Amino acid sequence: MAKLEIIATATFGLESVVKREVEALGFKVLKSEDAKITYMGDERAIVKSNLWLRCADRVLLKMGEFKAESFEELFQQTKALPWEEWIPEDGRFTVTGTSVKSKLHSVPACQSIVKKAIVERLKETYACEQFSETGAEFTVKVTILKDRATITIDTSGAGLHKRGYRINDVAAPIKETLASAMVQLSFWKEGRLLVDPFCGSGTIAIEAAMLARNIAPGLQRKFAAEQWPTIKNELWKEERKKAFSAINYNAEVRILASDINPAAVKGATANAEEAGVDDCIEFSVQPVAKVMASEEYGIMIGNPPYGERIGEKADIQKIYKDLQKFFVKNPTWSLYLVTSDKEFETQFREKPADRRRKLYNGRIETCYYQYYGIKPPKSNA
Structure with missing residues (x-):
């Protein structure tokens, strides 16, 4: 399996808890920053992280990180990333974004540039001009902080706080x-x-x-990456089976x-x-x-x-x-x-x-x- 950089996003103040959880799963933490923990893993790590992280908000696949002070730099460096390894020919993808203290401050413009760059890359790979976009869903995020762009794909879908057990709610519930x-x-x-x-x-x-x-917090729900062809269904089945057998009913x-x-x-x-x-x-x-x-x-x-x-x-x-x-x-x-x-x-x-x-x-x-x-x-x- 390929070595990947994975980011677990966290609410401010919970970074140390999420870092401990990531390390407890056996993954090597590369960086702990405000609201995110970056670590090494593979496709199985994406599955385990989504199933087991209790305090993280989302699990993101990091596609690339680079300096981008112009739209041309943003376009070319986004296009250089291996999008075809993850997004199939019929893949549906949207681009979201944020920009803080950067020359490229227009978020809609940045989203548009990133989307165009990915489309151009996929056009060249699949040798076609039009895409049906009827397959699995991919949410790409471009985050620009002090002229440094980080491009990720969200593997979780709905936020990880949505465990699936809350069928009855009250006003102002705690996450x-x-x-x-x-x-x-x-x-x-x-x-x-x-x-x-x-x-x-x-x-x-x-x-x-x-x-x-x-009890793994993600056992009762589905994740965006379950539909991705790159991550085999067997991995999800294996890790869910392991999670079920790990429950300690005698506690x-x-x-x-x-x-x-x-x-x-x-x-x-x-x-x-x-x-x-x-x-x-x-x-x-x-x-x-x-x-x-x-x-x-x-x-x-x-x-x-x-x-x-x-x-x-x-x-x-x-x-x-x-x-x-x-x-x-x-x-x-x-x-x-x-x-x-x-x-x-x-x-x-x-x-x-x-x-x-x-x-x-x-x-x-x-x-x-x-x-x-x-x-x-x-x-x-």
């Missing part, structure tokens, strides 16, 4: 990729109790259960998830069933004030509501007070909480968070606050 990162950045692991008192559609609890059971997973909204809990339960993890999550309808600690050294991970109106603010301040009471009573517990409310830290307790990390839920800037409880004895750790 699956962010939920998984929150769990991975916490001290929670198999055997410890996990509580999410603001479960909404159940995403944090479901992602934690899938992580503990080693000790104990998760309590609750919400004040009965409709949200009903939807979360259905989503957990769809994900195949409903047997290790106990859902209930209750406010934060009713959450009890049935044991020591538990982990609470949550995404509380936030609002602008006076009534909402009063409700949210009560939630913070209830959380505060819980953690005063239970000093062995740890709290991991993501919110866009910049007042949370000062309202929760005088002592600042042990760690903070700026993260994005879609386009919303949030902060991930981490408060560490008393460490468990080593036998319980």
